Amino acid sequence: MRKPCCDKQDTKKGAWSKQEDQKLIDYIRKHGEGCWRTIPQAAGLLRCGKSCRLRWINYLRPDLKRGNFAxxxxxxxxxxxxxxxxxxxxxxxxxxxxxxxxxxxxxxxxxxxxxxxxxxxxxxxxxxxxxxxxxxxxxxxxxxxxxxxxxxxxxxxxxxxxxxxxxxxxxxxxxxxxxxxxxxxxxxxxxxxxxxxxxxxxxxxxxxxxxxxxxxxxxxxxxxxxxxxxxxxxxxxxxxxxxx
DNA sequence: AACCGTTCCAACCGCTTACTA
DNA sequence: ATAGTAAGCGGTTGGAACGGT
Structure with a gap:
């Protein structure tokens, strides 16, 4: 059986800092979007994999348009x-x-x-x-x-x-x-x-x-x-x- | 300046689905 | 076949920013 995605008590919540963002960006640039469960530890983040995934998808992805809707x-x-x-x-x-x-x-x-x-x-x-x-x-x-x-x-x-x-x-x-x-x-x-x-x-x-x-x-x-x-x-x- | 209400959005929560042992 | 897990999704919330008084 698989392991749980994260140990909830050791994970940080709330707004992401620039350092955290950068760590995640650097890691994904280097290794790609792999298994979200392992990314936080591998990237040196005290975040749940789910949180990393959301941060990447909704905010950090390079192809995001952002800004006002046309x-x-x-x-x-x-x-x-x-x-x-x-x-x-x-x-x-x-x-x-x-x-x-x-x-x-x-x-x-x-x-x-x-x-x-x-x-x-x-x-x-x-x-x-x-x-x-x-x-x-x-x-x-x-x-x-x-x-x-x-x-x-x-x-x-x-x-x-x-x-x-x-x-x-x-x-x-x-x-x-x-x-x-x-x-x-x-x-x-x-x-x-x-x-x-x-x-x-x-x-x-x-x-x-x-x-x-x-x-x-x-x-x-x-x-x-x-x-x-x-x-x-x-x-x-x-x-x-x-x-x- | 201080307070209050509103708006906006990032992030979280909980559920469902797909997958795997 | 079954149960457990990861990923994905939509709903909700917390708090920062903003505007009005």
Whole structure:
């Protein structure tokens, strides 16, 4: 059996010092991201491996973009959230240089509020009856940059054109998101969101078809309805899959 | 200057999944 | 087949920074 990842009583918590950062950077530059359990000791850090991993992924990685989110990034996050819900790692995977933590924080501190101010329920991307709602929610002043929002909140997917069914649940989510902003009827048109997940997946792991078959088989056998296994997560590509 | 409330984000916690002995 | 562990993930929290009074 494996050893536990760290001895909790000997590990340091809280903010990282520059020295600690440097130790971790130096170690990973030299040895790469290996086994996180062994990294703290090897790098001379009194940290839990989990903490090292988080620090590296969310803060120290050289490919991180950091800084303010661009308009198109905001737009994309909202669109992807409408599609995927709080699956931050999936969303972040489509925003090069951004981490799930960063996207999540940005959503919670900025975008959620913006949607609320626009009278859109951020949980389901529907126009809310209870939330404040400007007369012209889209074109108002500083939020004009979210003008793509109508489309994000949810053009229903027109077809299920995927070559394989990645998971019924994603379609459930899509169709749920897709039903939004309808305000009980089809009162607006939502023109430009391409939710077709089929053709743009740039990475086709060898195992995909087999995996999907297995999963479908398993789902069928167990009548499983757990929604979280969206096969999109096997794609390592940061390419924006959804909008072209 | 001091206090208070709000915002933001880094980091932690706990759960789930995948993997391995 | 089973149980234990590492890795990954989303939710939550603590505290620094900021703005208003």
């Amino acid at each position: 308009e198109d990034e905001e737009d994309l996050i909202i669109k992807l959230h409408a599609l995927l819900g709080n699956r931050w790692s999936l969303i972040a995977g489509r925003l090069p240089g951004r981490t799930d933590n960063e996207v999540k924080n940005y959503w919670n501190s900025h975008l959620r509020r913006k949607l609320i101010n626009m009278g859109i329920d951020p949980n389901n991307h529907r126009l809310s009856q209870n939330l404040p709602r400007p007369q012209n929610p889209i074109s108002t002043s500083s939020d004009a940059k979210l003008s793509g929002l109508k489309s994000c909140v949810a053009e229903p997917p027109v077809t299920k054109s995927r070559g394989f069914d990645i998971n019924n649940n994603i379609y459930d989510q899509v169709s749920d998101a897709g039903s939004c902003l309808l305000e009980d009827d089809n009162s607006c048109s939502l023109p430009d969101l391409n939710l077709d997940l089929t053709t743009s997946i740039p990475f086709t792991p060898v195992l995909v078809n087999h995996d999907v078959e297995e999963r479908q088989k398993h789902n069928h056998e167990s009548n499983a309805s757990e929604p979280d296994q969206v096969d999109l997560h096997v794609s390592p590509s940061p390419t924006l899959l959804l909008f072209r």
